[in-house]
Amino acid sequence: MTATNPEAVAALLRRVQRLEEMETARNHLHRYAAALDDPVPEEVAALFTEDGVLRTRRGDAAGRQGIAEFYRRLLEIDPAEKRHFIVAPETTWLEPGLVEIASYFLFTGRGADRSAIGWGTYVDRIRVTGDEALIAEKTITMHVGTDLGTGWAA
Template structure:
């Protein structure tokens, strides 16, 4: 049966698929964590030497990442909901997955806020566990409903 793939090739393909699914599931853990965040809980989603990039700078290591979220959460105590959509997942090597995705967020507090942007993520997968090694957040729009997104 020469058209059948060998078992080793099938097992490698299965490992790649499992890595990609673990990484994709980690995006949902990130969104759920941001819905009721603590700086430490968000930072724990990164490797010890993970890097977060935003328009406000680059934050390397869990302590710096926790500091970023501590500053951001303290400045904006509103209740938020995050939605990650259209993830494009690429297996980059054994235990390494890259995901490009869009995100949406809503918030309520002093006013209602909406926004969206993109994430560019690199994750390390060990077994069924994934952690961010690198995350870039690009916010394309963030506005309140009074201003509206069309005029912002």
């Protein structure tokens, strides 16, 4: 490729744009995990698009208000302090401004009378505009969620 080949330069610019969108989306997923470590439902919901959708085994939530309410109810059920970790993200560029990331997650938790551990998978579709990203769709599939006293034997 030479700088005088406009088609090659245009192809390179498209590749760089895809890579930048993928990296922006991946970084946003880490902002989501950090927000869950000290969750404020409205702040977690603000990481989604206005019409974002959250799918979980506990039900689905749509729109920022619905997503904030989902996390508010979750905190009422389990107010334990948690730490979230995202592992092995597989990032796929779908189209301009849309990236899908499939990843594993882990969490640890501690409450007044118990310690918890859990893991599962996320599938996220993330809208990217310039340096900004928002989750358009998130599917959370919990594989294990337990306390350390009970354990996770098969």
